[in-house]
Amino acid sequence: MSHLAYLGVLAFVLLGSAWLEVVLRTRVLARWRRLLLALAPVVVVFVLWDAYAVSAGHWTFDPARTTGIRLGTLPLEEVLFFVVVPVAAVLTLEAVRAVKRWEVGDEVPGACVDGVRVDDADTVDDDAARGAS
Amino acid sequence: MTYTQLAVLGVVVVVLLDLVVVRTRLLTRRVFWTAYAIVVSFQLLSNGVLTGFGIVRYDGAAIVGSSTPADGPPPFLGDGRIAYAPFEDLLFGFALVVLTLVLWVWLGRRGVQRTPYAGPPRVPVPGAPPGSDRG
Numbered sequence: 652m653s654h655l656a657y658l659g660v661l662a663f664v665l666l667g668s669a670w671l672e673v674v675l676r677t678r679v680l681a682r683w684r685r686l687l688l689a690l691a692p693v694v695v696v697f698v699l700w701d702a703y704a705v706s707a708g709h710w711t712f713d714p715a716r717t718t719g720i721r722l723g724t725l726p727l728e729e730v731l732f733f734v735v736v737p738v739a740a741v742l743t744l745e746a747v748r749a750v751k752r753w754e755v756g757d758e759v760p761g762a763c764v765d766g767v768r769v770d771d772a773d774t775v776d777d778d779a780a781r782g783a784s
Numbered sequence: 785m786t787y788t789q790l791a792v793l794g795v796v797v798v799v800l801l802d803l804v805v806v807r808t809r810l811l812t813r814r815v816f817w818t819a820y821a822i823v824v825s826f827q828l829l830s831n832g833v834l835t836g837f838g839i840v841r842y843d844g845a846a847i848v849g850s851s852t853p854a855d856g857p858p859p860f861l862g863d864g865r866i867a868y869a870p871f872e873d874l875l876f877g878f879a880l881v882v883l884t885l886v887l888w889v890w891l892g893r894r895g896v897q898r899t900p901y902a903g904p905p906r907v908p909v910p911g912a913p914p915g916s917d918r919g
Contacts, residue, residue: 657839660830667826677902685897689887697880700790709787709846716839736877737884739826744819744885749903753815756808757892 656716657728661735668739677745679738690737697733701725787846791872794879801886808889810882820881827877828867836860836868847872 671677679686704710705724712726720727748755785793802811810816834840836857844851848871849864859865866874892898 656837657834660833660839664826664830675902676904678900679902681900682897685888685891688891688896689884692887693880693884696883700794704787704790704846707785707846708843710840710842713839713841716837733880736827736880740819740823740881740884741888743822744815744888745902747815747819747822748901751815751818752903753818754813755815755889755892756810756813757889757898759898 653716654718657712657726658718658731661728661731664735664739668742671742671746675746675749677742677749679741679745686738686741689741690734693737694730694733698725698730701729701733787842787870787872787876788848791875791879795875798879798882798886802882806886806890808886808893810885810889816885819885820878823881824874824877827874828869831869831873831877832867834869835865835873842870 669680672680702724712729717726717728722730744755747753799811802808835842835852838852838857841852842849842858847864849858852858858868860868864871
């Protein structure tokens with residue numbers, strides 16, 4: 652069972668965030684195309700960082716607490732970490748937006764969001780948005 | 785380069801990406817810091833499990849603190865560690881989360897599945913351009 656220890660941590664993070672999609676209607680998994688496009692560069696950059704760190708001896712993985720399945724020099728779990736944690740982060744951001752309705756920065760310029768005109772998403776006035784909501 | 789140097793570099797790169805390069809300016813928004821406060825508490829928990837149980841072990845030459853001992857957990861706090869994990873892990877996690885969220889918001893701003901917005905359906909605002917409601 653201890654071989655599943657790292658996978659267990661990933662399952663905890665996944666289950667701890669996935670419910671937001673249903674309960675708070677974050678619509679992150681529903682926008683899977685955007686999610687995959689955001690994830691792709693993240694996975695590439697952090698797998699490269701991790702592979703370098705392992706080759707330089709910065710950190711090592713306990714063979715007794717990982718499945719032993721490897722993708723190149725990295726355990727499968729470590730690669731999945733760079734998928735699971737970013738998905739949890741996006742779910743959390745969208746969950747906060749769903750509850751608080753604060754500006755995130757991807758709103759349509761010129762649109763009215765909760766009664767506040769978003770003239771330029773680049774220079775949106777968060778204080779004005781908060782004051783009106 | 786050491787893990788410490790790379791972790792600091794990672795934070796600098798994502799901060800510049802957000803504030804200067806793509807100008808998503810997430811780091812200036814309350815929505816980001818609220819989400820990050822939630823994310824970082826789970827990071828401390830999961831990093832603590834990964835390092836406290838020795839699933840991942842660190843070399844003292846790469847971090848500010850000492851190597852993960854062979855015969856037991858590293859210190860919970862102190863010797864460059866926070867909740868068993870090297871403090872560098874927090875910088876690593878910050879870079880991971882900010883890079884992800886900057887890309888997510890940048891794609892939405894470019895019109896890639898900007899909607900449906902998160903949350904319950906919204907009542908269209910009178911006078912708003914068509915398709916600009918958040919429902």
